[in-house]
Amino acid sequence: MAKKRAFITGITGQDGSYLAELLLAKGYTVYGLIRRSSNDPLVRLPQRVRKDITYLYGNLRDSASLRRALEVARPDEIYNLAAQSDVGVSFKIPEETFEINYHGLGRLIHEAVAINPKVRIYQASTSEMYGSTKPPQNERSPFNPVSPYGEAKLRAHEDYVVGYRDRYGLFICSGILFNHESPRRGEHFVTRKITQSLAKIKLGLQKQLELGNLDAKRDWGFAGDYVEAMWRMLQQKKPVDYVISTGETHTVREFLAAAAKALGMTLTFTGKGLRETAMDEKGRVLVKINKNFYRPREVHSLRGDSRKARKELGWDPQVSFDELVTMMALADFERVRREQK
Numbered sequence: 001m002a003k004k005r006a007f008i009t010g011i012t013g014q015d016g017s018y019l020a021e022l023l024l025a026k027g028y029t030v031y032g033l034i035r036r037s038s039n040d041p042l043v044r045l046p047q048r049v050r051k052d053i054t055y056l057y058g059n060l061r062d063s064a065s066l067r068r069a070l071e072v073a074r075p076d077e078i079y080n081l082a083a084q085s086d087v088g089v090s091f092k093i094p095e096e097t098f099e100i101n102y103h104g105l106g107r108l109i110h111e112a113v114a115i116n117p118k119v120r121i122y123q124a125s126t127s128e129m130y131g132s133t134k135p136p137q138n139e140r141s142p143f144n145p146v147s148p149y150g151e152a153k154l155r156a157h158e159d160y161v162v163g164y165r166d167r168y169g170l171f172i173c174s175g176i177l178f179n180h181e182s183p184r185r186g187e188h189f190v191t192r193k194i195t196q197s198l199a200k201i202k203l204g205l206q207k208q209l210e211l212g213n214l215d216a217k218r219d220w221g222f223a224g225d226y227v228e229a230m231w232r233m234l235q236q237k238k239p240v241d242y243v244i245s246t247g248e249t250h251t252v253r254e255f256l257a258a259a260a261k262a263l264g265m266t267l268t269f270t271g272k273g274l275r276e277t278a279m280d281e282k283g284r285v286l287v288k289i290n291k292n293f294y295r296p297r298e299v300h301s302l303r304g305d306s307r308k309a310r311k312e313l314g315w316d317p318q319v320s321f322d323e324l325v326t327m328m329a330l331a332d333f334e335r336v337r338r339e340q341k
Contacts, residue, residue, distance in 0.1 A: 016079075137304055
């Protein structure tokens with residue numbers, strides 16, 4: 001029996017790297033779309049799997065490049081993980097965010113279906129589509145995005161996922177994933193900013209860390225668990241959208257405290273709002289609040305209800321919140337220490 005062929009956009013990101021590992025372990029032939037860059041685009045991919053992936057240059061802005069890549073890959077399954085994924089940055093570059101996150105999916109679908117009308121497509125949707133909707137959020141909850149990122153993802157979901165599935169019978173589904181992290185998370189995301197900065201503080205390489213809203217609540221899971229759900233969605237008889245989440249919520253403050261604990265540091269929080277600080281056991285202020293890191297419009301609380309996915313996909317998260325934070329904190333500590341040698 002011929003191997004299944006998978007095409008992953010965003011393969012150089014956190015999710016793409018874990019998904020590539022999963023699919024290779026399942027015997028897939030894996031193709032990854034990468035953009036030309038002056039930096040190493042494969043930095044998050046483990047060395048052991050890089051050689052087993054065929055890399056194809058292309059861009060969601062460029063239909064011709066997508067066509068050329070897809071003609072080579074001839075995929076049975078497509079996982080669209082590429083995006084302008086920084087919510088805060090989306091306020092500064094809303095047009096680019098829509099160009100990639102909305103129009104990019106349209107280009108990908110049109111080129112893919114022309115090559116294989118029976119292709120199965122997974123679209124990386126996001127809990128940011130819920131925005132101001134009160135938790136818990138599930139597949140029946142209303143969408144109320146409050147950022148250009150959330151708005152672009154919602155339009156892609158409604159027009160291309162639901163729209164093309166209903167009108168043309170395309171096998172396409174959305175994974176509405178809540179926040180998922182790992183040691184491979186981009187350094188500009190707040191979770192990695194916390195674990196990396198605390199590692200540097202622990203090693204005497206940095207004095208303080210500045211953060212924004214410590215009261216924001218998120219449903220954090222492990223990216224390695226969540227890519228399993230992506231794959232399971234494309235193995236179903238019919239395309240269905242699913243919320244993927246842990247069902248637990250924690251504040252940024254809790255994430256910060258857990259990361260410090262993993263590194264043998266105890267933080268004491270004092271003050272409120274912009275005057276809040278976190279001190280170590282010696283009374284040194286390690287964390288301060290900077291109003292510039294607040295979003296123009298904040299999503300205050302996200303907590304997913306993933307009972308449908310657990311029942312129909314047989315999926316369950318395996319890594320707990322504390323295990324996830326510890327994994328990330330220790331990985332950054334070892335990396336920073338290694339770089340100093």
